[in-house]
Amino acid sequence: MSDPAIDTTAQTTxxxxxxxxxxxxxxxxxxxxxxxxxxxxxxxxxEILGLIGPNGAGKxxxxxxxxxxxxPTQGEIRFKGQRVSGRPRHKITQMGIARxxxxxxxxxxxxxxxxxxxxxxxxxxxxxxxxxxxxPRFWKxxxxxxxxxxDLLRFVGIQRPGELARNLSYGEQRRLEIARxxxxxxxxxxxxxxxxxxxxAEKDSxxxxxxxxxxxxxxxxxxxxxxxxxMGVTDRIVVLEFGKKIAEGLPAxxxxxxxxIAAYLGVPTDAA
Amino acid sequence: MDFDGLLRDFPDLxxxxxxxxxxxALVALGYTLVYGVLRLINFAHSEVFMIGTVAALGxxxxxxxxxxxxxxxxxxxxxxxxxxxxxxxxxSTLTAVAVERVAYRPLRRxxxxxxxxxxxxxxxxxxxxxxxxxxxxxxxxxxERGPFGMVRPFKPAxxxxxxxxxxxxxxxxxxxxxxxxxxxxxxxxxxxxxxxGIRAVAQDPDTAALMGVNKxxxxxxxxxxxxxxxxxxxxxxxxTYAFSxxxxxxxxxxxxxxxxxxxxxxxxxxxxxxxxxxxxVENYASGLFGGEWKxxxxxxxxxxxxxxxxxxxxxxxLGRARA
Amino acid sequence: xxxxxxxxxxRGFAMRNRWQNMPPQVRWVxxxxxxxxxxxxxxxxxxxxxxYFRTMESDMATVLFETSFFVLLAVGLNVVVGFAGLLDLxxxxxxxxxxxxxxLLTSPESRFGVEWPWLAAVPVAIAVTMLSGVILGGPTLRLxxxxxxxxxxxxxxxxxxxxxxxxxxxxxxxxIPQIPHPVPEIKGSxxxxxxxxxxxxxxxxxxxxxxxxxxxxxRNLTRSRVGRAWVAIREDEDAAQIMGVPTFxxxxxxxxxxxxxxxxxxxxxxxxxxxxxxxxxxxxxxxxVLAAVILGGAGNIYGAVIGAFITWYLPEWVxxxxxxxxxxxxxxxxxxxxxxxxxxxxxIFRPQGILPSRRRAAEFADRREAAAPTEASA
Numbered sequence: 026m027s028d029p030a031i032d033t034t035a036q037t038t039x040x041x042x043x044x045x046x047x048x049x050x051x052x053x054x055x056x057x058x059x060x061x062x063x064x065x066x067x068x069x070x071x072e073i074l075g076l077i078g079p080n081g082a083g084k085x086x087x088x089x090x091x092x093x094x095x096x097p098t099q100g101e102i103r104f105k106g107q108r109v110s111g112r113p114r115h116k117i118t119q120m121g122i123a124r125x126x127x128x129x130x131x132x133x134x135x136x137x138x139x140x141x142x143x144x145x146x147x148x149x150x151x152x153x154x155x156x157x158x159x160x161p162r163f164w165k166x167x168x169x170x171x172x173x174x175x176d177l178l179r180f181v182g183i184q185r186p187g188e189l190a191r192n193l194s195y196g197e198q199r200r201l202e203i204a205r206x207x208x209x210x211x212x213x214x215x216x217x218x219x220x221x222x223x224x225x226a227e228k229d230s231x232x233x234x235x236x237x238x239x240x241x242x243x244x245x246x247x248x249x250x251x252x253x254x255x256m257g258v259t260d261r262i263v264v265l266e267f268g269k270k271i272a273e274g275l276p277a278x279x280x281x282x283x284x285x286i287a288a289y290l291g292v293p294t295d296a297a
Numbered sequence: 298m299d300f301d302g303l304l305r306d307f308p309d310l311x312x313x314x315x316x317x318x319x320x321x322a323l324v325a326l327g328y329t330l331v332y333g334v335l336r337l338i339n340f341a342h343s344e345v346f347m348i349g350t351v352a353a354l355g356x357x358x359x360x361x362x363x364x365x366x367x368x369x370x371x372x373x374x375x376x377x378x379x380x381x382x383x384x385x386x387x388x389s390t391l392t393a394v395a396v397e398r399v400a401y402r403p404l405r406r407x408x409x410x411x412x413x414x415x416x417x418x419x420x421x422x423x424x425x426x427x428x429x430x431x432x433x434x435x436x437x438x439x440x441e442r443g444p445f446g447m448v449r450p451f452k453p454a455x456x457x458x459x460x461x462x463x464x465x466x467x468x469x470x471x472x473x474x475x476x477x478x479x480x481x482x483x484x485x486x487x488x489x490x491x492x493x494g495i496r497a498v499a500q501d502p503d504t505a506a507l508m509g510v511n512k513x514x515x516x517x518x519x520x521x522x523x524x525x526x527x528x529x530x531x532x533x534x535x536x537t538y539a540f541s542x543x544x545x546x547x548x549x550x551x552x553x554x555x556x557x558x559x560x561x562x563x564x565x566x567x568x569x570x571x572x573x574x575x576x577x578v579e580n581y582a583s584g585l586f587g588g589e590w591k592x593x594x595x596x597x598x599x600x601x602x603x604x605x606x607x608x609x610x611x612x613x614x615l616g617r618a619r620a
Numbered sequence: 621x622x623x624x625x626x627x628x629x630x631r632g633f634a635m636r637n638r639w640q641n642m643p644p645q646v647r648w649v650x651x652x653x654x655x656x657x658x659x660x661x662x663x664x665x666x667x668x669x670x671x672y673f674r675t676m677e678s679d680m681a682t683v684l685f686e687t688s689f690f691v692l693l694a695v696g697l698n699v700v701v702g703f704a705g706l707l708d709l710x711x712x713x714x715x716x717x718x719x720x721x722x723x724l725l726t727s728p729e730s731r732f733g734v735e736w737p738w739l740a741a742v743p744v745a746i747a748v749t750m751l752s753g754v755i756l757g758g759p760t761l762r763l764x765x766x767x768x769x770x771x772x773x774x775x776x777x778x779x780x781x782x783x784x785x786x787x788x789x790x791x792x793x794x795x796i797p798q799i800p801h802p803v804p805e806i807k808g809s810x811x812x813x814x815x816x817x818x819x820x821x822x823x824x825x826x827x828x829x830x831x832x833x834x835x836x837x838x839r840n841l842t843r844s845r846v847g848r849a850w851v852a853i854r855e856d857e858d859a860a861q862i863m864g865v866p867t868f869x870x871x872x873x874x875x876x877x878x879x880x881x882x883x884x885x886x887x888x889x890x891x892x893x894x895x896x897x898x899x900x901x902x903x904x905x906x907x908x909v910l911a912a913v914i915l916g917g918a919g920n921i922y923g924a925v926i927g928a929f930i931t932w933y934l935p936e937w938v939x940x941x942x943x944x945x946x947x948x949x950x951x952x953x954x955x956x957x958x959x960x961x962x963x964x965x966x967x968i969f970r971p972q973g974i975l976p977s978r979r980r981a982a983e984f985a986d987r988r989e990a991a992a993p994t995e996a997s998a
Contacts, residue, residue, distance in 0.1 A: 156840060156845060
C-alpha cells in the first residue's frame with residue numbers, strides 16, 4: 026500500500042487556510058428527486074480535496090453544481106466569495122474554475138497543441154479586429170499562447186503536440202484534457218474521474234501529476250472511484266451517500282469511518 | 298392602426314381566418330409529425346402540399362374541366378371532389394415518401410449530422426418547386442411560372458347569415474374537414490397499434506427498436522400520414538381559391554410551420570389549435586395594419602415564439618398519450 | 621478503424637501535401653501567375669486564346685463579373701455556414717440590404733435625396749448590413765440549428781416582401797433607378813468614365829481585388845483564436861464554453877462578418893446594375909450560394925471559391941458550348957433545379973464537398989463509422 030501522503034498543508038491551522046469554494050447548505054432538486062440534500066463543506070486554497078461516494082451518491086451532481094452547471098434549489102455555492110451559479114459558462118472559467126470530463130471531450134480534429142491553445146485563449150484579450158489586421162497585441166498573445174501550450178504539454182508528458190487529438194492514446198487524451206484545463210489559468214481544477222481506465226502504472230503517474238499541479242499553486246477537486254488513488258493523493262475527503270454528506274476529514278479518518286464503510290459495503294446482516 | 302376597420306370587418310376576418318387557419322393546420326400536422334419523430338424540419342413538405350394542388354388541378358383538366366368550365370349538378374361536384382382528393386392525396390403522399398426515401402433515408406444510414414438533413418431538405422424543396430415551375434407547360438397545367446387557374450367544383454356561396462356573420466360553403470367545408478382529419482389522426486395515433494409505434498419512436502427510438510418496433514416503417518408511416526394531410530389541405534385550397542402556383546407552397550409552408558411551433562411542435566392537437574389561431578391573428582393583423590402586413594404576421598409570431606416560448610402553447614409532445 | 625479515415629484523407633491530402641511541400645518561392649510564383657491570369661482574363665485579346673474554356677455566347681467580361689461577385693457571396697456565406705456551422709438560409713437578405721442602402725444613399729430618385737457618391741455609400745452599406753446581421757443574429761443564434769435555418773429563411777423573404785410592397789422607401793417593384801456607377805472621376809482613354817455601362821471589366825477587376833482582400837482577411841481570422849474558437853464551437857460547443865470560449869460572441873461575429881461581405885457584394889451589384897428592385901433579390905439565390913459553398917466544401921475558403929465558380933460559370937459556359945455545337949441548351953435556366961439536386965447528392969455521397977477542409981472529411985467519416993454497426997444488422 027502506498028503511504029497516505031498527508032500533506033503538510035492539511036496540518037496548517039484553520040486561520041491560515043483560505044476558503045476558495047464554499048458549498049453552503051446546498052439542496053438540489055430535479056422535479057421530485059432530491060439529488061443533493063443540505064450538503065455543506067468548504068474547499069480550501071492549495072489543498073487536494075476528494076469527493077467520493079457510491080454510485081448515485083450525487084457526486085457528479087455536486088460537481089456540476091460546483092462548476093456552475095446546475096443552480097442549487099436551496100443554499101448557495103460561492104467561489105472566492107462570489108456566487109457561481111447563474112453565470113454564463115465561459116465566465117465561470119474566467120473566474121478561475123476549470124474542469125475535465127468523465128468521458129473525455131476533446132476537440133477531436135484539432136491537434137493536441139491547438140486543443141491546449143483554445144484553453145489558453147480564455148484569458149486573451151485580443152479582439153476579432155486585432156486578429157483580422159494582425160495587430161501587435163494579437164501576435165504577442167498568439168506567441169505566448171503557443172509557448173504556454175508547449176510548456177503545458179511537456180508538463181503533462183505529451184510528446185507529440187502536432188498530433189490530432191483523436192489519434193492520441195487513451196492515456197495521452199486524458200492528460201491532454203488536463204493540460205487544456207490548466208491552460209485556462211485556473212485557481213481551481215476539477216478532475217472528473219481522471220483515472221478511469223488507467224492501469225496501476227498510469228494511475229501512479231497521474232498521482233504524481235496531480236501533486237505537481239498542486240505544487241504550482243492550483244487547488245484540486247477530485248472525483249474518483251479508485252480508493253488507492255484517492256487515499257494516496259488527497260489532503261481531505263468529502264463522502265456523499267444518497268445526496269447527503271456522511272463524512273468529511275483526513276483520508277485516514279474517512280477510511281476508518283463506519284458510516285463510510287457501510288455506504289460502500291453495506292451493513293452486514295446476520296446470516297440466515 | 299385601423300381599429301374601426303378591425304371592428305367593422307371582425308366577422309369576416311374571423312371566418313376567413315378560421316378557413317385559412319384550417320388549411321395551415323392540416324399542413325402543420327405534416328411538419329409536426331415528422332419533427333416529433335425525426336427532430337427534423339421537413340422543408341420539402343411545403344412542396345408536398347403544392348404538388349397536391351397541382352395534381353388535383355391536372356386531373357380535373359385531364360377530365361376536361363378547366364377554369365372556364367361550369368359545373369352543374371351535385372353529382373358532378375361530388376365526382377370532382379372525390380377525384381380531386383384522391384389525386385391530391387396520392388400525389389402528396391407519393392412525393393412525401395419519395396423525398397424520405399431518396400433524400401433522408403440515405404443520410405440516416407450514414408449517421409449524418411443534423412445540418413446535413415437540413416441542407417438536403419432545402420435541396421429537395423427547391424428541386425420540387427423548380428421542377429413544377431419549369432415543366433408546368435409540359436404537364437399541361439399552365440404556362441411559365443404564372444398562376445394556374447382551375448375549375449371550381451362548386452360555386453362559393455353564402456350558406457347562412459346570423460347577425461353580421463356570414464359563413465360560406467367553402468369555409469364550412471374547410472374547417473369541418475380539418476377538424477375531422479385531426480380527430481381521425483388523433484384516434485389513429487392514440488388508439489391504434491401503429492400509432493403506438495409512432496409514439497414510441499418519438500419518445501425513444503432505441504428502446505422502441507428493442508421492443509420490436511420497426512423504425513423505418515414508422516418513419517415511412519409518418520411521412521405517409523403527413524402526405525395525406527397535405528393532400529386534403531391541397532384539395533381544400535383548390536376548392537377555396539381556385540388557383541395554384543409553383544411557389545404556393547413556400548409561404549403556406551412557412552406559416553404552417555409557425556402554426557406547428559405555436560401549438561407545440563410534435564403536438565397534434567396543438568397543430569390544429571396553432572393553425573386556427575395563426576389564421577385568426579393574421580387576418581386581424583391585416584385588418585388593423587392593412588393587407589400588406591398579413592404575411593409578416595406569421596413570421597413575427599414565429600420569431601417571438603422561438604425566442605420566448607419555443608415549446609409553444611400546448612407544449613411539445615408526440616409521445617405522451619392523451620386520456 | 622482508422623484505415624477508412626486515412627483513405628479519405630490521403631486522397632485529398634496527396635495533392636495538398638504536394639503543394640505544401642513545394643518550396644515557398646515556387647508557391648509564391650504559382651500564386652502570382654494565377655492572380656495575373658485572373659486579371660488578364662476579361663480582355664478579349666487574352667481570352668480568345670483560351671480555346672473553348674471561355675463562354676462562347678455571352679460576354680465573357682460580364683459573366684466573369686457575375687461569377688466574381690457570386691464568389692464573394694460564397695466566401696462570405698462560408699464564414700457563417702462553414703466556419704461557425706450556422707445554417708443561414710437567408711443570406712441573400714444581406715445582399716439586398718447592402719444594395720438598397722447604396723441605392724437609397726446615392727440615387728437622385730431615392731426618398732432620402734442625399735445623392736452621395738457611390739464610394740462614400742459603400743462603408744455605410746457595410747455597416748448597416750453588419751448591424752442588421754447583429755440584430756437578426758442576436759435573438760436567433762441561441763436557437764437550435766433547424767430553427768435558426770427557418771428563421772433566417774423567413775427574414776430574407778420578409779425583406780423581399782417589404783421591398784416589394786412598400787411604396788415608400790423601397791419603392792416596390794418600380795425599384796430605385798439611377799444608382800451612380802463607382803468613381804465616375806476615373807476616366808478611360810476615351811474620356812468617358814471608366815466604370816461605365818457597357819464594359820464589365822472594371823467592375824470585375826474591382827470585385828476581384830476585393831475578393832483577394834476578403835480572402836486574406838478571412839484567412840487571418842481562421843489562423844487565430846477566432847478560427848480556433850469556430851472549430852471548437854463546431855466540434856463541441858458545450859466543451860468549448862467550458863474551456864472559456866465565449867461561443868455566442870464568436871457566432872455573432874461570424875454572422876456579422878458574413879453579413880458584411882454580403883452587403884459589400886450587394887453594393888457592388890447596385891453600382892453596376894444602376895437599378896434595383898425587389899425582383900433582384902429572389903430567395904432562390906440564397907440557395908444557389910449555399911449550394912456553391914456546400915459543393916466546394918464548407919469550411920474551406922478555396923472550396924467556396926471553386927464551388928461558386930462551378931455554380932455560376934459552368935452553366936453559362938455550357939450554354940455557350942451548346943451554341944457552338946448547335947444545340948439549344950439553356951442550362952442556366954435549370955440552374956436552381958440542378959444545384960438543388962446537387963445539394964441532395966452531395967449530402968449523401970460527399971458531404972465534405974469537393975475541396976474539404978481536412979477536419980470536415982474526417983468528421984463525416986467518423987460519423988459514418990459510428991453508424992456501421994447498425995448497418996450490419998439492418
